[in-house]
Amino acid sequence: MRVLTKVLIACAAPLALTGAARHITPTVVLHKEADVIRSALPTATQFFLRKVTIGKADLARIKQEDGFAPDEPEVKFYYGNDANGALAGVVVFPQVNTQHGPWEVGLAIDPNGTVTSVVVTKATVETKPWTEKAIRAHLMDHFRGLRPGDDVMRALQSLDRAQLGKMPYYAAEKVTQAVGRGLTLYQVLYKTPQ
Amino acid sequence: MMGLYSLRNADRSVKIAAVLFLLVLGYAYGFAFLMVRHWSGLTPADVAATYTPPPGIEESALPEQSRATTQALDLNAMQGERHTVDTQLLIQDSHIHIMIYAIVAALETLIILGLEWRPAPRDLMIVAAFGFGALDFAGQWLMKAGIGGFSWLTIASGWGMAAVYLVLLIATIVRVLPARPAARSET
Numbered sequence: 001m002r003v004l005t006k007v008l009i010a011c012a013a014p015l016a017l018t019g020a021a022r023h024i025t026p027t028v029v030l031h032k033e034a035d036v037i038r039s040a041l042p043t044a045t046q047f048f049l050r051k052v053t054i055g056k057a058d059l060a061r062i063k064q065e066d067g068f069a070p071d072e073p074e075v076k077f078y079y080g081n082d083a084n085g086a087l088a089g090v091v092v093f094p095q096v097n098t099q100h101g102p103w104e105v106g107l108a109i110d111p112n113g114t115v116t117s118v119v120v121t122k123a124t125v126e127t128k129p130w131t132e133k134a135i136r137a138h139l140m141d142h143f144r145g146l147r148p149g150d151d152v153m154r155a156l157q158s159l160d161r162a163q164l165g166k167m168p169y170y171a172a173e174k175v176t177q178a179v180g181r182g183l184t185l186y187q188v189l190y191k192t193p194q
Numbered sequence: 195m196m197g198l199y200s201l202r203n204a205d206r207s208v209k210i211a212a213v214l215f216l217l218v219l220g221y222a223y224g225f226a227f228l229m230v231r232h233w234s235g236l237t238p239a240d241v242a243a244t245y246t247p248p249p250g251i252e253e254s255a256l257p258e259q260s261r262a263t264t265q266a267l268d269l270n271a272m273q274g275e276r277h278t279v280d281t282q283l284l285i286q287d288s289h290i291h292i293m294i295y296a297i298v299a300a301l302e303t304l305i306i307l308g309l310e311w312r313p314a315p316r317d318l319m320i321v322a323a324f325g326f327g328a329l330d331f332a333g334q335w336l337m338k339a340g341i342g343g344f345s346w347l348t349i350a351s352g353w354g355m356a357a358v359y360l361v362l363l364i365a366t367i368v369r370v371l372p373a374r375p376a377a378r379s380e381t
Contacts, residue, residue, distance in 0.1 A: 026229065026232075026233045026277060027233075027277050033272060034269040034270070034272040037269060038269055046266070047266070047267040047268075047269055048264050048265065048266055048267050049264070049265050049266075049267045050262055050263070050264045051262065051263050051264075051265075052260055052261070052262045053256075053257065053260060053261050053262070054251070054256060054260050055256055055257045055258055055259040055260035055261065056253060056256045056257070056258055056259075057258065057259060057260075058259075058260045059251065059253065059256060069251055070251065071248060071250060071251070072248050072249070072250070072251065073249075073251050073252075073255075073256060078267065097280050097282055097283075098282060099282040099283070099285060099286050100286070101282075101283050101286075102280070102283075189260055189262075191262070
């Protein structure tokens with residue numbers, strides 16, 4: 001019986017260790033898309049959804065500009081008009097998928113094509129702390145003012161990799177990559193509605 | 195016979211360990227149920243939508259030029275997006291969860307061996323304890339391969355794991371409770 005007790009304890013120990021190291025990977029919504037659109041376009045009184053089905057020519061351009069192909073053939077742009085019917089801005093939600101789960105950002109662009117805000121909308125239980133640490137290091141501030149064609153990776157230069165830590169820096173890279181993809185999608189696919 | 199023992203006659207500490215393990219496991223399963231209900235859903239359609247990959251881009255099917263449609267949007271009516279598990283996430287989930295399923299099944303097996311069941315039901319329960327966990331992820335990978343109809347396999351496996359757990363919990367509690375004293379004959 002003592003042997004059995006030892007066996008039970010020996011089996012329970014690795015279970016406890018495994019449980020402690022368990023990766024829980026459901027997606028965590030940090031900000032709802034509707035809230036991001038509303039706050040990113042404060043002067044808008046009317047909102048619209050523009051769905052763009054990517055054509056062959058534009059897909060080739062996206063691959064050439066940013067080296068990626070969207071997962072789905074349809075890209076959604078959300079835009080708002082102010083009380084005079086003028087464009088208040090556009091919001092797009094590009095996503096980067098990794099083995100740690102997806103990162104999605106809400107990228108807001110003004111009518112002149114300049115980034116006005118970036119908000120991380122989706123991460124995972126595992127990646128949320130890394131992402132929040134990168135945000136606290138003021139990563140998001142460095143996206144403001146970017147325009148399509150700009151080198152988004154410049155935003156990372158402001159971060160001290162050693163101080164931030166390996167995984168928060170990784171999160172910052174993925175967020176930056178998502179911003180880059182969003183700008184490319186905007187540049188290639190978004191045409192101001194007539 | 196090495197490997198088999200009697201839970202009924204086991205040391206009190208072994209009985210306590212077996213019962214507490216099962217109760218705490220049930221505690222975790224309760225949250226697992228809530229998590230699955232919240233992130234994946236409980237119907238075959240919901241589960242299939244979580245794991246079956248989107249159609250993806252097939253270049254030959256794309257139009258030559260991009261085309262757009264515009265519609266008015268009510269932000270208040272905007273629904274949250276469905277949680278989906280892409281291939282990379284499923285790889286990570288698999289390598290962790292299948293291992294944990296195997297460890298749990300091994301611990302359940304240690305208890306099953308002490309229940310003094312006949313060989314056939316004992317072996318069936320051991321196979322079920324290991325098998326349902328494996329089938330759960332088999333279903334997820336078959337859906338990931340684009341065969342959405344296998345959502346039933348994942349759902350059935352989840353309920354199968356729960357059934358194994360409940361049978362084991364009840365059998366264990368029955369075994370660890372003090373045996374009824376034999377009825378005295380009155381003369």
